[in-house]
Amino acid sequence: MLYKLSIKNIQKSIKDYTIYFLTLIFGVAVFYMFNSLDSQQAMMEVSKNTRDIIKLMVETLGYISVGVAVVLGFLIVYANNFLIKRRKKEFGLYMTLGMGKSQISKILLFETIWIGLFSLIVGLLIGVFCSQLMSVLVVKLFKADMSKYEFVFSGAALSKTIVCFGVMYGAVMFFNTFTISRYKLIDLLTAVRKNEKIKMKNPIACVFIFLASAVLLGWAYYMVTGNFENIKLNNLWIPILMGIVATFFIFWSLSGFILKVVQSRKGIYLKGNNMFVLRQIHNKINTTVFSITIICLLLFMTISLLSSGLSINRYLTKDLEEMTPVDINLIKQANLSNDKNKKQSNSQWTKEQMKDSHREISQTLKNCNMDMNILRDVVELKYYTVEGLTWERTLDSVFDSISEQYPYLRYETLEQIVKVSDYNRIAKLYGIKEYELKDEEYIVLCDFDSMVEFRNMALQEAPEITINGKTYKSKYDKCQEGYINMGTSHMNTGIYLVPDSCELKDSQIQYYFLAANYNGDTQEEKKEIEKIFADEEESKLLKELKKKSSIGELDGITKIATIESSVGITNIITFIAIYLGFIFLIASAAILALKELTETSDNKQRYGILRKIGMDDSMIHQSLFKQIGIFFLVPLCLAILHSVFGIQFALKLLSVHIKTKDLLPSILATAGFLVIIYGGYFLATFIQSKNMIKD
Amino acid sequence: MKQVLQVQQIEKYYGSKANLTKAIDDISFGVDEGEFIGIMGSSGSGKTTLLNCISTIDRVTAGHILLNGQDITKLKGKQLNAFRRQELGFIFQDFNLLDTLTAYENIALALTIQKVKAAEIDERVLEIAEKLDIKSILQKYPYQISGGQKQRVASARAIITNPKLVLADEPTGALDSKSARQLLDSFSVLNQYMGATILMVTHDAFTASYANRILFIKDGKIFNEIHKGDSSRKQFFEKIIDVVTLLGGALNDVI
Numbered sequence: 001m002l003y004k005l006s007i008k009n010i011q012k013s014i015k016d017y018t019i020y021f022l023t024l025i026f027g028v029a030v031f032y033m034f035n036s037l038d039s040q041q042a043m044m045e046v047s048k049n050t051r052d053i054i055k056l057m058v059e060t061l062g063y064i065s066v067g068v069a070v071v072l073g074f075l076i077v078y079a080n081n082f083l084i085k086r087r088k089k090e091f092g093l094y095m096t097l098g099m100g101k102s103q104i105s106k107i108l109l110f111e112t113i114w115i116g117l118f119s120l121i122v123g124l125l126i127g128v129f130c131s132q133l134m135s136v137l138v139v140k141l142f143k144a145d146m147s148k149y150e151f152v153f154s155g156a157a158l159s160k161t162i163v164c165f166g167v168m169y170g171a172v173m174f175f176n177t178f179t180i181s182r183y184k185l186i187d188l189l190t191a192v193r194k195n196e197k198i199k200m201k202n203p204i205a206c207v208f209i210f211l212a213s214a215v216l217l218g219w220a221y222y223m224v225t226g227n228f229e230n231i232k233l234n235n236l237w238i239p240i241l242m243g244i245v246a247t248f249f250i251f252w253s254l255s256g257f258i259l260k261v262v263q264s265r266k267g268i269y270l271k272g273n274n275m276f277v278l279r280q281i282h283n284k285i286n287t288t289v290f291s292i293t294i295i296c297l298l299l300f301m302t303i304s305l306l307s308s309g310l311s312i313n314r315y316l317t318k319d320l321e322e323m324t325p326v327d328i329n330l331i332k333q334a335n336l337s338n339d340k341n342k343k344q345s346n347s348q349w350t351k352e353q354m355k356d357s358h359r360e361i362s363q364t365l366k367n368c369n370m371d372m373n374i375l376r377d378v379v380e381l382k383y384y385t386v387e388g389l390t391w392e393r394t395l396d397s398v399f400d401s402i403s404e405q406y407p408y409l410r411y412e413t414l415e416q417i418v419k420v421s422d423y424n425r426i427a428k429l430y431g432i433k434e435y436e437l438k439d440e441e442y443i444v445l446c447d448f449d450s451m452v453e454f455r456n457m458a459l460q461e462a463p464e465i466t467i468n469g470k471t472y473k474s475k476y477d478k479c480q481e482g483y484i485n486m487g488t489s490h491m492n493t494g495i496y497l498v499p500d501s502c503e504l505k506d507s508q509i510q511y512y513f514l515a516a517n518y519n520g521d522t523q524e525e526k527k528e529i530e531k532i533f534a535d536e537e538e539s540k541l542l543k544e545l546k547k548k549s550s551i552g553e554l555d556g557i558t559k560i561a562t563i564e565s566s567v568g569i570t571n572i573i574t575f576i577a578i579y580l581g582f583i584f585l586i587a588s589a590a591i592l593a594l595k596e597l598t599e600t601s602d603n604k605q606r607y608g609i610l611r612k613i614g615m616d617d618s619m620i621h622q623s624l625f626k627q628i629g630i631f632f633l634v635p636l637c638l639a640i641l642h643s644v645f646g647i648q649f650a651l652k653l654l655s656v657h658i659k660t661k662d663l664l665p666s667i668l669a670t671a672g673f674l675v676i677i678y679g680g681y682f683l684a685t686f687i688q689s690k691n692m693i694k695d
Numbered sequence: 696m697k698q699v700l701q702v703q704q705i706e707k708y709y710g711s712k713a714n715l716t717k718a719i720d721d722i723s724f725g726v727d728e729g730e731f732i733g734i735m736g737s738s739g740s741g742k743t744t745l746l747n748c749i750s751t752i753d754r755v756t757a758g759h760i761l762l763n764g765q766d767i768t769k770l771k772g773k774q775l776n777a778f779r780r781q782e783l784g785f786i787f788q789d790f791n792l793l794d795t796l797t798a799y800e801n802i803a804l805a806l807t808i809q810k811v812k813a814a815e816i817d818e819r820v821l822e823i824a825e826k827l828d829i830k831s832i833l834q835k836y837p838y839q840i841s842g843g844q845k846q847r848v849a850s851a852r853a854i855i856t857n858p859k860l861v862l863a864d865e866p867t868g869a870l871d872s873k874s875a876r877q878l879l880d881s882f883s884v885l886n887q888y889m890g891a892t893i894l895m896v897t898h899d900a901f902t903a904s905y906a907n908r909i910l911f912i913k914d915g916k917i918f919n920e921i922h923k924g925d926s927s928r929k930q931f932f933e934k935i936i937d938v939v940t941l942l943g944g945a946l947n948d949v950i
Contacts, residue, residue, distance in 0.1 A: 270803055270813040279795040609791045612752075613852065614780030615808050616773060 028123025309577025843874025
């Protein structure tokens with residue numbers, strides 16, 4: 001009998017709260033999808049480098065899933081408590097019929113088990129199906145070979161999902177039993193009849209608090225953007241806390257504030273259903289301030305995560321092709337020594353390694369029995385350093401302003417010096433600008449944005465440098481474009497080009513450098529050569545190098561690996577952004593939807609009155625639309641405002657310089673995402689509410 | 696005198712053919728402009744069904760109801776809503792005030808949904824509040840005022856749109872006797888000084904004694920009809936009690 005009752009109850013509540021149950025199913029499905037990524041077919045078919053990246057991604061997702069489970073757990077427990085409270089009258093009826101509390105708990109237990117099983121099974125089915133679709137996406141992102149497609153099922157993800165959601169439903173059962181045990185029959189029976197006293201706030205206080213919170217919020221915004229330079233990481237909680245408090249009080253006072261403003265304009269207030277809608281909102285905002293604040297913050301995180309996540313993706317991949325003009329760069333430290341005064345690192349070098357550090361890289365490779373025919377277009381050069389020519393010295397005139405902004409910069413770093421003809425050979429290979437120098441002239445090459453700024457300031461003073469007793473002056477009054485080491489973006493912090501006539505000693509060589517292309521025509525041939533330089537387990541060359549030289553684990557960079565890891569990292573960021581964004585979004589939308597639906601069912605009577613005094617159905621629906629719309633829109637609006645500043649802050653914090661123009665696509669993508677999911681929840685809530693107040 | 700309401704041989708059946716209940720069985724009557732008519736009957740007599748049919752909440756099975764010459768049984772959908780909004784005023788037993796709105800706003804709402812201009816709304820609300828002696832409570836919420844005050848606010852809301860006919864369904868049902876008397880005095884004000892036509896359904900003889908004319912309904916038919924004429928309210932009350940006694944013990948709730 002209890003069992004039958006619970007089934008009937010579920011049927012009824014599923015009808016009324018479809019949106020919530022759909023959210024549960026979505027939650028399970030998404031949770032499974034992201035946790036099953038590692039066993040996707042696609043993962044088996046990608047290169048080792050990519051596999052490492054994916055491993056990293058799966059690990060990261062694993063940690064993030066804990067956070068996601070917490071958010072979903074919060075949603076489930078919250079929603080459940082909410083629904084239970086609304087059933088007081090029903091429980092009262094059971095108890096007057098002679099049912100004990102333990103039996104009521106049992107009914108709820110059955111219900112939870114059924115809902116849990118149902119959402120898990122359906123959610124997992126959808127998850128398994130959708131993860132197949134997702135592997136297609138993964139293949140596209142990681143450019144894997146998908147000729148052998150197989151249906152994949154991840155046991156690990158399955159058990160993880162079941163355990164996580166099992167714990168959540170367990171918590172729900174515990175909460176239910178606890179809640180029931182505290183109820184008294186008289187309270188249950190009179191629960192409905194108790195007339196809710198409407199606490200009205202003092203409108204003038206509302207106006208005051210609203211303005212005060214707006215100022216507080218403005219100040220928090222200023223702290224994280226306008227005043228960014230002065231903020232320290234360990235004080236970061238101050239603007240964040242200010243933001244949260246301001247958010248709460250803005251919602252707390254908003255309806256009173258608006259009511260006051262609109263009421264003073266009778267033309268608007270006394271028009272159609274405006275009065276009713278405003279009062280409705282003002283009435284329920286009291287009980288919803290807390291959840292609206294949480295929803296707003298969740299939405300804020302969704303928007304910031306998605307748009308900054310997607311922007312970073314674009315930012316990181318933008319310069320990639322341009323920045324990797326050749327297949328490989330190798331670097332080797334020169335003049336190794338175990339002498340304590342001259343030591344470059346803590347390693348103890350062998351005699352063979354020290355001897356090797358006086359050779360050029362091509363010699364080293366030959367010495368390690370490498371067939372030089374696998375490379376072509378080989379260009380080598382030497383980086384020199386001169387004692388005393390440090391950043392502190394060359395940036396002397398602007399030293400104060402820099403050290404204020406970047407106190408942790410290493411100012412004892414020696415400036416790197418390269419002979420101009422050496423550089424021009426590299427530049428020719430890379431297809432970038434070559435330079436000419438007269439005697440006694442030098443050029444500074446730099447393309448790392450913030451360094452360019454400082455160096456330009458310093459170069460304005462036309463400083464002279466001295467190398468081995470000879471003085472040189474700058475050819476230009478600002479830095480020139482150019483680089484030697486390839487990277488994922490423009491990262492050259494400064495290279496001094498000097499005339500070939502400059503007398504630099506071999507003992508002043510800092511690094512040997514080699515740039516070359518693989519001697520292969522197709523991508524497959526190049527990938528084969530790549531293995532010689534990159535496959536730590538298989539490559540004989542790498543073992544030899546480790547033993548005989550200081551190159552060790554390949555001090556260098558290859559085009560293929562750079563692109564793979566860069567694409568990989570941006571993909572991780574994208575995946576995580578979408579994963580978290582989606583969960584936060586459905587959690588907040590579901591809470592809102594649930595709130596609005598119960599609100600509507602509570603207010604059925606009010607709509608009945610409206611109908612009785614002659615309000616058209618269309619007008620009633622309109623007021624319902626306005627109410628639900630405002631409740632969905634208000635937290636969204638504030639969240640968008642938060643994100644405008646939050647995204648700027650996040651990008652500054654990560655030192656990513658993106659122009660607003662470049663942010664646009666990811667912002668549009670985020671907006672689309674929001675409109676579809678959040679808008680979908682809104683529409684579903686509206687339609688369901690409309691059905692609720694029929695008759 | 697002009698007849699505001701004409702009820703012509705209406706019938707209302709419930710149930711299927713096999714199990715037919717006649718809630719209203721051939722009722723006809725008319726209401727003159729400015730009249731205060733009471734309808735009495737025990738529970739189950741069909742008086743609420745009759746009221747629902749007149750108020751267009753329910754539909755008749757046969758017959759016609761003419762309000763101001765318009766046949767309301769032929770109206771549909773939006774027309775019906777518009778008709779209800781413009782021509783009828785309602786007073787319910789349980790007040791049906793919106794608890795989120797102040798008294799002022801509850802009254803004003805009836806006008807705002809008719810798209811009356813804001814300045815005019817203010818004027819009209821204050822005017823009616825004065826007449827019904829509720830001016831002092833206009834800024835209060837329903838939970839802050841007494842039942843009698845609530846019902847007067849509801850009456851103000853019903854009358855403010857200048858309806859052709861005010862329908863009151865057991866208006867004193869939820870009031871104590873003092874509040875009930877105050878409310879009924881207000882009804883007299885509405886009826887005599889503002890010219891409102893009121894149709895009131897009640898099973899309480901005392902409440903009914905404020906009307907000019909009373910129709911008694913039993914088993915879906917008009918059983919009797921009495922006029923107040925020139926008699927005092929007390930005499931009229933005694934007349935009502937006589938009829939109630941005649942109707943049989945079914946009407947127990949007399950004072």
